[in-house]
Amino acid sequence: MPLRFLRLRAWLGRRTSTQLAAGIAVMAAVALTGSLIATGAAVRMDQREKAALAALDDYSTMVEKLRIEASLTAADITPADAAYLSAWLSAFQDGPARDAGSLEKTCSTGQGGAGVRFIRAPVGKPAGLAALETTRGERAPRLGEGVHVLRLDRGVLCPARAVEVVVVRRSVGALDIAVGRVVDRSGGAWGWAVAAVAAAGVLLLAFGLTAATFARRRLTSAVADVSRALDLASVGDFSVRAPETAVAPELTELTGRVNLTLDRLEELLSWLRDSADQLAHDFRTPLARASARLDRLKEMATTPEARALAEEARSDLTRLTRAMNEAMTLRDGEAWVFETVRLDRLAASAAELYQPLAEERGAMIRVEASPVSVLGVRSLLQRAVTNLVDNAVKFSPDGGVVTLTVRLEDGKPVLSVADQGPGLDPELLDDPARAISRAADEGRESHGMGLAFVRAILKRHGAAMTIDDAGPGAVVTARFSR
Amino acid sequence: MDGEAAGIEGDDPFAQLRDVFSGRRALLLEDDPALSEHVAERLLRAGFEAVERVDSGEAAIAAAAASFDVLILDRLTAGLDGLETLKRLRAGGGPCADAPALMLTALGGERQKVEGLLGGADDYLSKPVGDEELLARIAAQLRRAARRAAPVGNDLVNGPFRLAFGARTLKFDAAGASRLIDLSPLEFAIVCELMTARGQPVTKTMLWDRCWVEWRFLPDNFVNIIDARISALRRRLKEQAPELGEELHPLIVSARSQSLIFRDLSAWTG
Numbered sequence: 001m002p003l004r005f006l007r008l009r010a011w012l013g014r015r016t017s018t019q020l021a022a023g024i025a026v027m028a029a030v031a032l033t034g035s036l037i038a039t040g041a042a043v044r045m046d047q048r049e050k051a052a053l054a055a056l057d058d059y060s061t062m063v064e065k066l067r068i069e070a071s072l073t074a075a076d077i078t079p080a081d082a083a084y085l086s087a088w089l090s091a092f093q094d095g096p097a098r099d100a101g102s103l104e105k106t107c108s109t110g111q112g113g114a115g116v117r118f119i120r121a122p123v124g125k126p127a128g129l130a131a132l133e134t135t136r137g138e139r140a141p142r143l144g145e146g147v148h149v150l151r152l153d154r155g156v157l158c159p160a161r162a163v164e165v166v167v168v169r170r171s172v173g174a175l176d177i178a179v180g181r182v183v184d185r186s187g188g189a190w191g192w193a194v195a196a197v198a199a200a201g202v203l204l205l206a207f208g209l210t211a212a213t214f215a216r217r218r219l220t221s222a223v224a225d226v227s228r229a230l231d232l233a234s235v236g237d238f239s240v241r242a243p244e245t246a247v248a249p250e251l252t253e254l255t256g257r258v259n260l261t262l263d264r265l266e267e268l269l270s271w272l273r274d275s276a277d278q279l280a281h282d283f284r285t286p287l288a289r290a291s292a293r294l295d296r297l298k299e300m301a302t303t304p305e306a307r308a309l310a311e312e313a314r315s316d317l318t319r320l321t322r323a324m325n326e327a328m329t330l331r332d333g334e335a336w337v338f339e340t341v342r343l344d345r346l347a348a349s350a351a352e353l354y355q356p357l358a359e360e361r362g363a364m365i366r367v368e369a370s371p372v373s374v375l376g377v378r379s380l381l382q383r384a385v386t387n388l389v390d391n392a393v394k395f396s397p398d399g400g401v402v403t404l405t406v407r408l409e410d411g412k413p414v415l416s417v418a419d420q421g422p423g424l425d426p427e428l429l430d431d432p433a434r435a436i437s438r439a440a441d442e443g444r445e446s447h448g449m450g451l452a453f454v455r456a457i458l459k460r461h462g463a464a465m466t467i468d469d470a471g472p473g474a475v476v477t478a479r480f481s482r
Numbered sequence: 483m484d485g486e487a488a489g490i491e492g493d494d495p496f497a498q499l500r501d502v503f504s505g506r507r508a509l510l511l512e513d514d515p516a517l518s519e520h521v522a523e524r525l526l527r528a529g530f531e532a533v534e535r536v537d538s539g540e541a542a543i544a545a546a547a548a549s550f551d552v553l554i555l556d557r558l559t560a561g562l563d564g565l566e567t568l569k570r571l572r573a574g575g576g577p578c579a580d581a582p583a584l585m586l587t588a589l590g591g592e593r594q595k596v597e598g599l600l601g602g603a604d605d606y607l608s609k610p611v612g613d614e615e616l617l618a619r620i621a622a623q624l625r626r627a628a629r630r631a632a633p634v635g636n637d638l639v640n641g642p643f644r645l646a647f648g649a650r651t652l653k654f655d656a657a658g659a660s661r662l663i664d665l666s667p668l669e670f671a672i673v674c675e676l677m678t679a680r681g682q683p684v685t686k687t688m689l690w691d692r693c694w695v696e697w698r699f700l701p702d703n704f705v706n707i708i709d710a711r712i713s714a715l716r717r718r719l720k721e722q723a724p725e726l727g728e729e730l731h732p733l734i735v736s737a738r739s740q741s742l743i744f745r746d747l748s749a750w751t752g
Binding site: 277280281283284285287288289290291292293295296317321322325328329349353354356357359360378379382383386387390450 | 713
């Protein structure tokens with residue numbers, strides 16, 4: 001049972017609110033139809049009762065008029081009596097009944113009320129509507145003793161209409177008497193009930209659909225507002241918040257939380273930015289001081305050894321500054337705002353930038369790019385691409401070709417830089433980080449020196465970097481996730 | 483190369499900057515005493531007449547009642563920071579309101595650079611900065627201030643070369659004939675930058691900032707990139723201006739380790 005409940009909940013969860021609203025409308029229509037049928041049945045029963053009362057009334061009046069009570073027995077009745085009774089019944093046809101509508105009116109409008117009679121004596125011809133005796137009806141003991149409901153087909157009573165008749169069939173002495181009234185088929189009450197129910201249905205449907213549309217539109221626009229705030233935040237713009245009030249109440253709590261999260265994120269980013277600024281200041285000032293002092297030391301140095309030492313220390317400082325700059329670049333506030341960057345154009349300008357250098361080294365740069373853009377920080381992506389091209393040119397042999405490729409793979413942007421250099425240290429393939437740091441420690445340039453920075457930049461853009469052996473040479477590939 | 487340049491004292495373009503700096507007064511806002519002293523000492527040695535050292539923005543504003551030829555401001559100072567100080571000086575309308583200003587700062591990010599330039603700085607340098615860079619940049623700012631004061635005609639003439647800023651063309655006039663030197667837009671920008679310096683040195687970082695504007699950062703080996711580009715440019719100029727003779731080529735020469743100069747050809751007579 002709980003499983004079934006869960007399944008139902010899951011199923012409901014997959015319905016849109018429009019589908020749910022339509023479902024409710026269908027259910028309302030079914031309920032209305034049901035109530036219409038129930039009302040119809042009640043009205044019909046009421047009409048039958050009315051007709052039955054009138055018929056019973058007619059019957060008792062007739063019996064009273066006959067004053068024969070139980071005194072007439074089959075043995076007593078003579079053909080003369082029978083003829084008399086027939087004549088009497090004919091005279092009585094338009095007889096004592098009150099509230100009786102005329103037969104013409106009943107037949108033309110379907111309104112009930114017209115009276116019908118039949119009498120049969122043991123002798124002589126029966127009088128009245130023979131169908132009252134021959135038609136099999138349905139006993140209706142609820143309406144009274146000997147009461148039947150008959151259905152008279154078209155042409156039996158009315159030429160153009162089938163009617164329902166409530167008949168009292170009783171025997172008085174030797175006489176079989178059937179007195180009935182035509183039942184009002186629809187009647188005023190029925191009409192009113194139908195009209196009221198239909199009007200209520202239409203109103204309900206209209207109101208329901210309007211409410212559903214309004215709610216849906218309100219929800220949609222509120223969700224769009226929230227999405228917009230999130231979209232902007234995802235590219236570094238925290239100026240927009242989701243509207244907390246005056247939106248769909250279902251979303252108020254959600255938007256509140258979204259905004260809380262955005263606030264927190266902005267706070268963190270601004271802290272990161274400020275602390276990066278502070279760090280930059282705290283590091284750069286002593287670095288600047290040390291550089292200045294080393295410059296002076298170099299000038300005052302009297303021996304070539306001292307000069308060389310000062311120069312080496314200066315280049316250490318330069319390396320330190322560079323490492324710090326790289327670290328700062330990744331954390332700096334400039335790098336929070338994403339923009340659309342055309343990778344193909346970036347590759348083309350990087351190729352152009354390095355063209356003279358490549359020519360000097362006897363290498364060639366080729367660009368195979370199709371228009372592809374990514375969301376990112378332009379300056380960081382520029383750094384990454386130039387770093388890769390720089391490496392590739394540096395390790396290219398004489399006459400080597402550096403190939404920059406920009407393309408879409410499975411709809412995702414891919415940038416790769418291939419060279420025809422010595423390829424990769426197998427060690428670099430296994431554990432690039434270690435190989436790079438070892439090479440750096442030994443003071444030798446490695447293919448991977450700048451790659452750690454490139455990898456960090458790409459990671460910040462949700463891209464993965466792979467280094468493969470291109471035999472000959474190496475190919476570095478950046479795969480963006482969007 | 484450093485020693486070589488220093489060896490020819492008379493030819494060292496940096497020594498020639500002494501004339502540019504002589505009689506100049508600088509206002510230096512720097513709250514680190516050691517750095518402040520270092521910079522002041524360098525400027526005085528390079529020929530500056532006086533360097534007024536202050537360690538707070540408030541003091542800088544007070545000192546700016548006097549006139550200075552150049553403002554050198556640290557970005558992060560206690561109290562009023564360098565950027566705010568500069569904004570107030572620019573808005574105050576005092577004698578220093580139009581003086582060229584260099585922000586010399588620990589905050590070297592792209593964002594801060596833009597903020598600094600929008601805040602009224604004419605140049606933005608991140609620490610640590612070498613002497614060569616600092617002096618060349620100050621000289622460039624003084625040149626620009628002088629050009630603002632007395633605008634020259636449209637064309638810049640250097641011997642047989644005539645640089646038209648509007649048309650972005652370089653013409654070579656020799657023996658009564660005039661012809662266009664064919665240059666790429668980048669090459670034109672480089673020539674333009676170097677010739678505008680009129681024989682004064684332009685550092686490679688300055689050149690990068692002004693000519694490779696599309697790149698919003700300084701690549702690690704920008705020196706190699708620039709050197710390769712300059713070599714190609716030297717060859718092009720030599721091919722297209724053979725009249726100048728072997729001894730004048732290359733037209734673009736190095737100065738110290740980080741700077742370039744376009745030869746002054748005003749003495750050339752066909």
